[in-house]
Amino acid sequence: MPTLVPRWGLTLPLDGVPLHRHRPLIDAVAELGFTDVWSAETAGADAFTPLALFSSWSPTLRLGTAIAPAQTRGPALLAMSTAALADAAPGRFALGLGASSPAIVESWNGLPFEQPYQRVRDTLRFLRRALAGEKIDEAYETFTVRGFRLQRVPEQQPPILLAALRPGMLRLAGQEADGAILNWLAVTDVPKAVAELGTAEKEVAARIFVCPTTDRQFVGVLARRLISSYLTVPAYRAFHEWLGRGDALGPMWDAWEAGDRAAANAAIPDEVVDALVVHGTPDECRAHLRAYVDAGVTTPVAALLPTPDIGTPEGVLAAIRAVSPA
Structure with a gap:
């Protein structure tokens, strides 16, 4: 504390x-x-x-x-x-x-x-x-x-x-x-x-x-776009791997590396959105x-x-x- x-x-x-x-x-x-x-x-x-x-x-x-x-x-x-x-x-x-x-x-x-x-x-x-x-x-x-x-x-x-x-x-x-x-x-x-x-x-x-x-759909679209933009940066990827979020974000990273931005956004779980973006x-x-x-x-x-x-x-x-x- x-x-x-x-x-x-x-x-x-x-x-x-x-x-x-x-x-x-x-x-x-x-x-x-x-x-x-x-x-x-x-x-x-x-x-x-x-x-x-x-x-x-x-x-x-x-x-x-x-x-x-x-x-x-x-x-x-x-x-x-x-x-x-x-x-x-x-x-x-x-x-x-x-x-x-x-x-x-x-x-x-x-x-x-x-x-x-x-x-x-x-x-x-x-x-x-x-x-x-x-x-x-x-x-x-x-x-x-x-x-x-x-x-x-x-x-x-x-x-x-x-x-x-x-x-x-x-x-x-x-x-x-x-x-x-x-x-x-x-x-x-x-x-x-x-x-x-x-x-x-x-x-x-x-x-x-x-x-x-309280518009969860709006939050979801916006948050996923931000999360995929930020957390695919090598330093932030390493950070979240260190935090233990590798399994949750692995599908997003795979889709991003394959050049499929839509799939990367879709792969981000709701629980990650709720944890990283206050709404x-x-x-x-x-x-x-x-x-x-x-x-x-x-x-x-x-x-x-x-x-x-x-x-x-x-x-x-x-x-x-x-x-x-x-």
């Missing part, structure tokens, strides 16, 4: 809502009892810009990246971006750092996806020193930095959490970072992941996909999110998925309300 006081987060910005129209959503999030807003970085907004905007709209919400990839920015630039947000929101910014994926690093950014564990480890160690104001002149295993010193050292050092799926990265998070960020796991998977941290004193954030609707009434969604806390997550971060009614401003607010702690 975690010894830290649980927090409650939401992933923003929302798809389909222009960034400049998020001000009412930020106001609503604060009023509904959320403590945190965490960004994402795939092919939409970058991880930092939305949080800079949100920091000027809310004096209370903690802001976090989940995650900033370690390989798509140089170490010095990552230190500067981190320091700038920590300076803009003193004591209210947390850096979530991760390896990302071959698609994002190589296919989209034209950079080699090499030694992901070592690159995250080296970046973490570099950032610790850089954010403390040290001059860095060192050859790390995956990069070399010569003569860099951060000119705007933040007054309060931001915590650094690592996106971690399996024992190696989880142990690194427990030993050298301030916590871990989990993704795509069920409530029943949490204890196994948390145990690898080796301590109950670290923050455990988890991005949890939530579709607040139902607002009360059912909140109860499912709280179950993650009971299992060992200190910061559940709801990632809202589209619902049949989320296409209007009212629908967006209703969805946010459905996953709020209130």
Whole structure:
């Protein structure tokens, strides 16, 4: 069981809502009892810009990246971006750092996806020193930095959490970072992941996909499409094999490798959908999110998925309300 006081987060910005129209959503999030807003970085907004905007709209919400990839920015630039947000929101910014994926690093950014564990480890160690104001002149295993010193050292050092799926990265998070960020796991998977941290004193954030609707057919179609897209990525496949879900997902992986996307989606069992995607009434969604806390997550971060009614401003607010702690 975690010894830290649980927090409650939401992933923003929302798809389909222009960034400049998020001000009412930020106001609503604060009023509904959320403590945190965490960004994402795939092919939409970058991880930092939305949080800079949100920091000027809310004096209370903690802001976090989940995650900033370690390989798509140089170490010095990552230190500067981190320091700038920590300076803009003193004591209210947390850096979530991760390896990302071959698609994002190589296919989209034209950079080699090499030694992901070592690159995250080296970046973490570099950032610790850089954010403390040290001059860095060192050859790390995956990069070399010569003569860099951060000119705007933040007054309060931001915590650094690592996106971690399996024992190696989880142990690194427990030993050298301030916590871990989990993704795509069920409530029943949490204890196994948390145990690898080796301590109950670290923050455990988890991005949890939530579709607040009772339309099971809608949820099933959407969830299966997401599950097949994510869990066929080698790192996530290995993660779920480690969690013991190999038999349940084996037919999906076989169909995907054969190039049959429809069969892959159809092969995903209902119990996997129900375990990995929170859905139902607002009360059912909140109860499912709280179950993650009971299992060992200190910061559940709801990632809202589209619902049949989320296409209007009212629908967006209703969805946010459905996953709020209130």
